[in-house]
Amino acid sequence: xxxxxxxxxxxxxxxxxxxxxxxxxxxxxxxxxxxxxxxxxxxxxxxxxxxxxxxxxxxxxxxxxxxxxxxxxxxxxxxxxxxxxxxxxxxxxxxxxxxxxxxxxxxxxxxxxxxxxxxxxxxxxxxxxxxxxxxxxxxxxxxxxxxxxxxxxxxxxxxxxxxxxxxxxxxxxxxxxxxxxxxxxxxxxxxxxxxxxxxxxxxxxxxxxxxxxxxxxxxxxxxxxxxxxxxxxxxxxxxxxxxxxxxxxxxxxxxxxxxxxxxxxxxxxxxxxxxxxxxxxxxxxxxxxxxxxxxxxxxxxxxxxxxxxxxxxxxxxxxxxxxxxxxxxxxxxxxxxxxxxxxxxxxxxxxxxxxxxxxxxxxxxxxxxxxxxxxxxxxxxxxxxxxxxxxxxxxxxxxxxxxxxxxxxxxxxxxxxxxxxxxxxxxxxxxxxxxxxxxxxxxxxxxxxxxxxxxxxxxxxxxxxxxxxxxxxxxxxxxxxxxxxxxxxxx
Numbered sequence: 247x248x249x250x251x252x253x254x255x256x257x258x259x260x261x262x263x264x265x266x267x268x269x270x271x272x273x274x275x276x277x278x279x280x281x282x283x284x285x286x287x288x289x290x291x292x293x294x295x296x297x298x299x300x301x302x303x304x305x306x307x308x309x310x311x312x313x314x315x316x317x318x319x320x321x322x323x324x325x326x327x328x329x330x331x332x333x334x335x336x337x338x339x340x341x342x343x344x345x346x347x348x349x350x351x352x353x354x355x356x357x358x359x360x361x362x363x364x365x366x367x368x369x370x371x372x373x374x375x376x377x378x379x380x381x382x383x384x385x386x387x388x389x390x391x392x393x394x395x396x397x398x399x400x401x402x403x404x405x406x407x408x409x410x411x412x413x414x415x416x417x418x419x420x421x422x423x424x425x426x427x428x429x430x431x432x433x434x435x436x437x438x439x440x441x442x443x444x445x446x447x448x449x450x451x452x453x454x455x456x457x458x459x460x461x462x463x464x465x466x467x468x469x470x471x472x473x474x475x476x477x478x479x480x481x482x483x484x485x486x487x488x489x490x491x492x493x494x495x496x497x498x499x500x501x502x503x504x505x506x507x508x509x510x511x512x513x514x515x516x517x518x519x520x521x522x523x524x525x526x527x528x529x530x531x532x533x534x535x536x537x538x539x540x541x542x543x544x545x546x547x548x549x550x551x552x553x554x555x556x557x558x559x560x561x562x563x564x565x566x567x568x569x570x571x572x573x574x575x576x577x578x579x580x581x582x583x584x585x586x587x588x589x590x591x592x593x594x595x596x597x598x599x600x601x602x603x604x605x606x607x608x609x610x611x612x613x614x615x616x617x618x619x620x621x622x623x624x625x626x627x628x629x630x631x632x633x634x635x636x637x638x639x640x641x642x643x644x645x646x647x648x649x650x651x652x653x654x655x656x657x658x659x660x661x662x663x664x665x666x667x668x669x670x671x672x673x674x675x676x677x678x679x680x681x682x683x684x685x686x687x688x689x690x691x692x693x694x695x696x697x698x699x700x701x702x703x704x705x706x707x708x709x710x711x712x713x714x715x716x717x718x719x720x721x722x723x724x725x726x727x728x729x730x731x732x733x734x735x736x737x
Contacts, residue, residue: 278356278377280304285325287361291369295361301371303328304356304379306408308386312347318370321355322408329370330357336374345378352382352408400725400733416719416727422538423715424491427511430530436487436513441476443469443493449690450474450633452676453496456506469495474633474706475693477514478662481704482696486516491711502723503654506732509711518705519661520645524622527649527657527707528557531620531714539718546652546717549618557620557649562609565623569616570608578605598679602627602642617650626660632672634660651717659707666697 281302287294294301305323319330334342336359349355358375386408399406399413406413428438446465448455450472460467473490480488491511500506515523535541535553544551560568567575577583584604588595593611595604606627617623624647628636631644646660663669673689715727725731 278302278304278379280323280356283325284321284323284328287328288326288369291361291363298360300358300374301361302356302358303330303371305354307349307351307353307355308408310349310351315342317342317346319355321357329364329368330355330359330373330376331362331364331370332373332376336372337376341376346376349378350382350385352384352386353378354380354382396725397733400731401736403729413726416715416721417729419538419719420715420727423534423718424711426534426538427530427711428491430533431489431513434487436489436515437485439477439480439485439488439490440492441470441473441480441490445470447690447692448472449693451496452632454498456495456497471496472510472708473512474708475690477512478701478704478706479693479696481514481516482699482701486702487514489513500732500734502725503713505712505724505728508724508728511709511711512706513709514662514704514706516702516704519703520624520647520659520705523659523705523707524559524647527659527709528620528622530709534714535718544718544720546720547722549652551619551651551717553620557622559622559624561625562605562613562623562627563625565613565617565621566605566608569613573608584608596679600629602629606630614650614655615653618652620649620651622647622649631660632676633663633669635663635665636668651714654713654717655710656713656717657707657709659705662701662704662706664697664701664704666694669697670694 279302282294284303284305287301287303303321303323305321305328307319308322308327309318309320311318315334317332319332321328321330332342332346337346356375356377356379357371357373359371359373362370362372364370399410403413407417431438444458444460444467446467448468448471450470451474453471455471456469458467458469459465472494473492477488477490489511491509493507494510495507496504497506498504513523513526515526532553535544542552542554544553563578566573566578573587574583579601581601581604584601585595588604588607593607595607599607606629609623625637625640625643626634626646626648628634628642628644631646634644634646637643637645644660646658648655648659649657663672670689673694677689712724712727715721716724719727721727
């Protein structure tokens with residue numbers, strides 16, 4: 247039986263145990279609060295210095311120089327770099343000798359201290375407190391600027407971002423460009439929407455899709471190659487201005503210009519035509535350069551672009567006439583001449599090719615690499631434009647354009663085909679022609695049904711986000727502007 251004295255004694259011991267445990271936990275729960283970012287310190291140095299208050303920074307140690315009883319550390323954070331000035335006098339000897347000297351490049355530190363400038367004028371922090379927030383197991387090499395080959399950069403993007411300033415800046419610019427585009431579209435009364443990534447019918451473009459399987463529904467499904475037909479359904483439903491920035495997937499080759507997963511913006515504007523969209527996309531690109539890049543001229547590879555000038559406009563026919571002297575332009579619409587000519591220059595063609603397909607083939611292989619300055623190509627053959635409206639003056643041509651910069655296709659747009667019978671006929675023709683190709687073509691019966699309710703006069707375009715970022719950041723390959731590009735499996 248427990249008497250009152252024993253009960254009080256046990257109760258006291260229990261309370262003492264929990265108080266002690268709480269104190270131990272408090273010690274373990276150390277949290278370093280970062281208050282300042284490096285670029286904010288650099289930009290407001292005089293204001294902060296006058297206050298004579300400690301700043302508090304945290305980041306990754308990427309450089310360390312010890313000179314006897316003093317040391318310099320270069321700390322990297324989300325805003326850039328800041329120098330820490332560390333002395334034995336300010337830190338205890340045990341921290342400086344036993345801890346700090348053993349810390350490695352890549353370790354994540356927290357520091358507090360007063361601001362000052364060195365003799366060379368570099369903004370620095372005279373550290374009064376220094377903490378290690380996370381010890382790294384993998385030490386960064388001292389001379390890391392030149393150690394990263396392309397394989398490591400793309401496979402270990404986290405290391406690339408720690409080490410490579412250029413990569414860091416590219417992805418910050420990418421984020422700003424996409425943010426600006428969204429803002430621009432919203433100001434212009436467009437509604438951002440999301441359409442299915444997994445589709446039962448992959449439509450909107452001619453390409454080989456990735457195939458998957460839905461176990462519950464017991465059906466094949468496809469990663470989308472384009473959101474086009476879904477977005478046009480929304481226009482039919484009354485969303486007169488819609489856009490989507492999202493991923494498309496194509497199970498095709500990988501190159502400096504192609505990644506199987508890529509980012510596109512698709513735009514649809516009711517009561518519009520392709521000529522209006524030409525002006526719209528030119529204005530958007532010029533505004534991105536003015537408000538995000540802050541440059542009048544852009545260097546891409548060895549080319550200098552002046553985006554202040556109006557973009558060039560030329561028909562496909564005239565571009566062949568202008569840039570390729572070896573073809574007899576008089577016979578450009580003669581199918582026998584085109585077959586013979588393409589064979590003579592070793593360009594492969596397909597049995598179903600008509601005149602428009604041959605002309606487009608010449609354009610794709612020979613002319614596109616010559617389109618360096620920003621150029622709109624118009625009047626595409628109808629054979630290669632299955633979703634585009636026919637030209638009223640010449641039904642063999644489509645009311646379509648593509649924008650090329652630096653030999654890259656950046657944008658494709660057209661006045662949308664809204665004649666349900668013509669669209670149905672073209673779907674069937676496309677399926678017939680591409681039966682034996684790598685592409686998978688479906689006749690989307692539900693889209694045909696939607697067209698029967700009436701698509702207003704509409705224009706649409708697709709803008710390659712990755713490619714425009716390549717040009718605006720002077721990147722050699724699409725892998726440089728995609729955080730985690732598809733890579734060949736390591737053997």
